[in-house]
Amino acid sequence: MQEIITGLIVALDVVALYLLLPDVKQRFLLSFWTALLHMVFPIIGFTLGSWMVHILLQWSNLVSSILLFSIGLQLILSTKNRQTIAIPIAILAITASLDTFSVSISFGMLNLQKYLFIISAGIWTFVLSYISLYIAKSRLRIKGDALKWIAGLALVGISIYSFILNIE
Template identity: 50%
Template structure:
């Protein structure tokens, strides 16, 4: 269950960013590309996290908690400066997916179930991006910012609760 919640929280930023895009011609392909990258980057990050955990197992849980907390803080800080993106679609898919690498390092350190996590991340990223791109003219921008704040707070709390204090 933690894997599915983690996947939802990491895909919410795609929903919030894509809600702000003015016009996208290839919604389905951007969504598919984003979903695939939300599987590739976490797969790499997950294995980096597992590798790091084997070398620094006593610190792994605290490091993952700190990483999750910092990413949550970053999402919260970025929520106040939202504006429409004007970058190429492929670059947008990569930039919205790249943060899943660092998040999945933490999940690899926590030794979550890899297949469930990676598949969930891709599926939710695809669904959220397609929904956002399809409905972006109908949903208020403020809702996207609130969702990003919720995701940031959730990652921050996940990080804090995983610390061994």
Template identity: 60%
Template sequence: MQEIIVGIILALDVVALYILLPAVSQRFLLSVWTAFWHMLFPLLGFKLGSWVSIFMAEWASYLSAILLFCIALQLLLSSKNQHVPQLALPILAIMASIDSFSASVSFGMLNLEKYLFILSAGVGTFLLSYIALIVAKTSIFNSQIFKMIAGILLLIISVVILLN
């Protein structure tokens, strides 16, 4: 169950970014592309995390907690940054998905169910990014909220991992 929750939490940073893009014409295609990268990076991260955990079995939970904690801090510290990089949207989707790699390294180190996590990250990212791109035209939501929620949830997960 935690794999599904974290997969969806990782999609919140994409929502925070895409909510700032009101003029995207290919919303569906961009959402599919972003979901693809949110599935590929975790797959690579799980492979690396599993490999690292063999060599660092004693420290794996501490390292994964530290990685998640750092990702959470980055999300919280960047929540005030409303600047959207002026890049091509496919490159922006890749950049928005890179953090899913580092989070999945920590989950790979904990030997969690990778395919469930990858599937939830992909489906959650697709659905939430597509909704964010549609809602972005209305500018009702503030992307700071999504970054703060994702950061706080990842902080909580990192502390729980550290305490177990």
């Protein structure tokens, strides 16, 4: 269950970003690419995270907690950045998906169920990014900041929970 919720949390960052893009012409293609990359980057991250566990077994949980905390904090702090620029769809999808790489390193280090998280992240990202792009196109004003705060606080919470579990 934790992997499914985490897949949703990772997708919320994309929702917050895509709600700010009202003029995307290929919404389905962008949603598809972003979802695909939200599945590819975690495969790499899980592999790297699992590899790191073997090398840094004593430090992996601390490093994982620090990574998750940092990503959550970055999401919260990114609500201050309000720049909008025209970016090609492929670059936008990669940029929106890069955070799943570092998050999945942490999850790989915690030995969570890789494929459940990957499928969850892909499905949530596709559905929520497409809905976000559709809403942005309709000119409804929904603030992405709240979603970034929720995702950021959730990752910070997971990092603290993980850290506390490993201290005991």
